[in-house]
Ligand SMILES: *[C@@H]1O[C@H](CO)[C@@H](O)[C@H](O)[C@H]1NC(C)=O
Ligand SMILES: *[C@@H]1O[C@H](CO)[C@@H](O)[C@H](O)[C@H]1NC(C)=O
C-alpha cells in the first residue's frame with residue numbers, strides 16, 4: 345500500500361515537473377525555449393513536440409510523452425549539433441518555423457514561405473497521431489512531420505516511393521546511424537547498410553516485391569498491421585502476417601533500430617509497461633550487413649551480436665570493436681617461412 349502511494353506520488357511529481365505547456369498550438373508571437381516552455385503536448389497528452397536533451401544541449405523533436413520510456417520518434421535536423429539553452433523556437437510571420445539563437449544564424453525547421461499565400465503557415469499544432477503540422481489561416485495542413493520521417497513511422501504515416509528510414513546512432517543519439525530501409529521505386533522494400541551501393545548484393549533484407557510497379561508505399565495502421573500498398577491502393581503484401589486485428593494495444597511504432605533490424609513495437613495503455621516487439625525483420629541479430637567493419641565478422645554471444653577478428657588479426661581499437669580488425673603479422677615474416 346505504502347509503495348503504491350509512493351508510486352502515485354512520484355507519478356504526480358513527475359507529471360508536475362513535466363507539464364510545462366498544455367497549449368497545442370504555436371502562433372507568431374509565442375515561442376518555445378529549452379528552459380521555460382520547452383514543449384507542447386497533443387490534445388490527449390500522448391505526444392509532445394519541442395526541445396529534448398541531447399548531448400550537452402538540446403534537439404527539437406517529437407516523442408511519446410505519456411509513457412515512462414519517453415520514446416523519440418522524430419528529430420528535426422538530426423545531424424546538426426545540439427542547441428544551447430538560450431535559443432527560442434518561433435513561427436515567423438513569413439511562415440517559417442525556426443530556432444533562433446541569441447547570436448548567429450537562424451536554423452530552419454520547416455519552411456512554408458512561398459509566393460502562394462494558401463500555403464503560408466500561420467500556426468503549428470501537435471496532433472494526437474504524432475504528426476506535427478503547420479496550418480494555414482483556414483486550418484489546412486501545409487507542412488507535416490509525417491512527410492519527413494527519421495527512423496520511425498507511426499500508425500497513419502506512410503513511407504512513400506523513394507522514402508527511407510535511417511537508424512539512429514544510439515538510443516541516446518538520434519543522429520543518422522549505419523542502416524537504412526528504403527521504399528524503392530520498383531516496389532521493393534529493402535534494408536541496406538548506409539553508404540553501400542544500393543544493389544541487391546548489398547541488401548540484407550527485402551520484401552521481394554520488386555515487380556510490383558511504381559508507387560508502392562509502406563503503411564502502418566492503428567491495429568499494428570504493416571503492409572505495402574500499390575499506387576491504386578491494393579494491399580500487395582502484408583509484412584507482419586501474424587498481426588492480430590484490433591488487438592487492443594494502444595500504441596504502435598515501426599522503427600529501424602540502431603542494430604539495423606526493422607521492428608514493429610506495441611505498447612499497452614499502462615504507462616509503466618515497456619515496448620513489446622510484435623515483429624522484426626530478422627531474428628538473428630548478426631544479419632544486418634556492415635554491423636562489423638573490415639576484416640571482422642559477427643557472432644552471437646549471450647544474445648548480443650559481437651564483432652570478432654579472424655586468426656592473426658587484432659582489433660584496430662580494442663574498445664570499439666565495431667571499427668574492424670587489421671592483420672597483426674608482417675608479410676616479411678611470411679617470406680622467411682618457405683610458404
Ligand atoms: C524564464 O522565465 C523567467 C520568469 O518568467 C524569466 O525571468 C527568464 O528570463 C526566462 N528564461 C528564459 C531563458 O526565457
Ligand atoms: C496555390 O496552392 C493551392 C493549394 O495548394 C493551389 O490549388 C493553387 O492552384 C495555387 N495557386 C498558385 C497561383 O500557384
Ligand SMILES: *[C@@H]1O[C@H](CO)[C@@H](O)[C@H](O)[C@H]1NC(C)=O
Nearest residue numbers: 461462463480481482484485
Ligand atoms: C489552406 O489550405 C487548404 C488545403 O491546402 C486550402 O484548400 C485552403 O484554400 C487554404 N486556405 C487559405 C486561406 O489559403
Ligand SMILES: *[C@@H]1O[C@H](CO)[C@@H](O)[C@H](O)[C@H]1NC(C)=O
Nearest residue numbers: 556557559574575576577578
Ligand atoms: C495494383 O494491384 C492490383 C491488384 O494486383 C492491380 O490490378 C493494379 O493494376 C495494381 N496497380 C498498379 C498501379 O500497379
Ligand SMILES: *[C@@H]1O[C@H](CO)[C@@H](O)[C@H](O)[C@H]1NC(C)=O
Nearest residue numbers: 567569582585587588589590
Ligand atoms: C481486419 O479488420 C478489417 C476491418 O474490420 C478487415 O477489413 C480486414 O479484412 C481484417 N484483416 C484480417 C487479416 O483479418
Ligand SMILES: *[C@@H]1O[C@H](CO)[C@@H](O)[C@H](O)[C@H]1NC(C)=O
Nearest residue numbers: 655656657658671672673674
Ligand atoms: C598478434 O596476435 C597474437 C594473438 O592474439 C598476439 O599474441 C601477438 O602478440 C600479436 N602480435 C602482434 C605483433 O601484435
